[in-house]
Amino acid sequence: MIKVEGVHKVFKVKRKEIRALNDVYFDVNKGEICGLVGHNGAGKTTLIKILSTLTVPDLGDALVDGFSVTREAKQVRKRLGIMMVSDRAFYYRLTGLENLIFFASVQGLSLNEARSRSKELLELVGLYEWMNVPYMKYSTGMARKLALARALITDPSVILMDEPTLGMDPISSREFRRLVEGLARSKTVLMTSHNMIEVEDLADTVVILNRGKVIAKGPPGELKERIGTMKLIKVKEADPKLRKFVVGFSDNYFLVRVPGNLNVDGEEIRREPATLEDVFVSLTEEADSTTNRTGGGHRRWAL
Numbered sequence: 001m002i003k004v005e006g007v008h009k010v011f012k013v014k015r016k017e018i019r020a021l022n023d024v025y026f027d028v029n030k031g032e033i034c035g036l037v038g039h040n041g042a043g044k045t046t047l048i049k050i051l052s053t054l055t056v057p058d059l060g061d062a063l064v065d066g067f068s069v070t071r072e073a074k075q076v077r078k079r080l081g082i083m084m085v086s087d088r089a090f091y092y093r094l095t096g097l098e099n100l101i102f103f104a105s106v107q108g109l110s111l112n113e114a115r116s117r118s119k120e121l122l123e124l125v126g127l128y129e130w131m132n133v134p135y136m137k138y139s140t141g142m143a144r145k146l147a148l149a150r151a152l153i154t155d156p157s158v159i160l161m162d163e164p165t166l167g168m169d170p171i172s173s174r175e176f177r178r179l180v181e182g183l184a185r186s187k188t189v190l191m192t193s194h195n196m197i198e199v200e201d202l203a204d205t206v207v208i209l210n211r212g213k214v215i216a217k218g219p220p221g222e223l224k225e226r227i228g229t230m231k232l233i234k235v236k237e238a239d240p241k242l243r244k245f246v247v248g249f250s251d252n253y254f255l256v257r258v259p260g261n262l263n264v265d266g267e268e269i270r271r272e273p274a275t276l277e278d279v280f281v282s283l284t285e286e287a288d289s290t291t292n293r294t295g296g297g298h299r300r301w302a303l
């Protein structure tokens with residue numbers, strides 16, 4: 001399991017302070033997949049780095065299977081599988097199998113163990129037939145599967161994934177999600193994503209970060225119930241306050257999709273149940289407008 005307990009992180013850039021994480025609390029239980037979502041710069045990667053023991057929090061702590069990331073980093077690392085989405089994660093000229101054998105050897109497995117573990121993992125992620133093909137010939141979907149296999153070498157109990165399906169086509173992405181779903185039954189998974197359809201499909205719980213703060217957490221269904229119904233409205237005026245809700249334009253009107261309880265002048269077209277994307281848009285908008293009202297915000301409205 002993962003327990004994040006009051007984590008703060010501030011970066012100093014040219015005497016300016018960037019508050020990347022501000023008193024973040026949440027738990028992910030064993031057998032659960034947690035989707036960590038937020039705008040660009042909301043603090044997701046910083047949190048993943050703290051859990052991976054690559055960055056130290058300024059205040060607070062996080063536990064990975066009961067071990068503290070600040071005081072027991074070595075124990076934490078033994079329990080973690082980190083799926084990196086980077087072009088530099090593998091050697092281009094080596095095959096998928098050779099790459100995995102290399103990384104398994106680095107993790108301390110003997111050559112024989114490394115070979116059999118690598119083949120087992122290639123089978124698990126559906127790359128067995130491609131194991132002797134050089135990595136440079138892998139598609140994005142195959143490269144992601146290999147990255148997942150690499151994260152699983154030590155059979156970790158907790159898996160961290162930063163935007164694992166970035167750049168994948170819808171079919172490969174769906175296939176990948178089913179793979180993660182199967183794995184998650186015996187593990188704890190924390191993944192970041194900008195793809196709300198994916199998070200809605202996969203996550204048991206969702207944590208929404210906004211400017212370093214948790215503004216909502218819970219199962220997707222509960223979060224959607226909080227927003228309830230959305231309404232589609234044709235509006236004539238380009239009201240800057242509705243910027244985030246605009247879903248379409250035409251010559252003489254804007255189409256906005258707003259929470260059912262928001263009063264907006266215009267012609268209502270229809271009502272629909274809220275999706276996770278609606279939850280994200282509505283709650284981050286609410287949090288930002290509260291911050292702006294109290295003078296703490298810096299993001300400006302503009303249509």
Ligand SMILES: Nc1ncnc2c1ncn2[C@@H]1O[C@H](COP(=O)(O)OP(=O)(O)OP(=O)(O)O)[C@@H](O)[C@H]1O
Pocket residue numbers: 011012013018019020038039040041042043044045046047
């Ligand atoms: N090493 C660093 N030095 C200075 N500022 C940093 C550093 N790492 C992150 N930040 C800043 O901290 C904030 C949070 O960044 P972070 O990368 O965690 O966001 P994110 O939610 O992962 O964004 P994205 O979705 O774009 O990946 C941003 O304002 C970012 O510019």
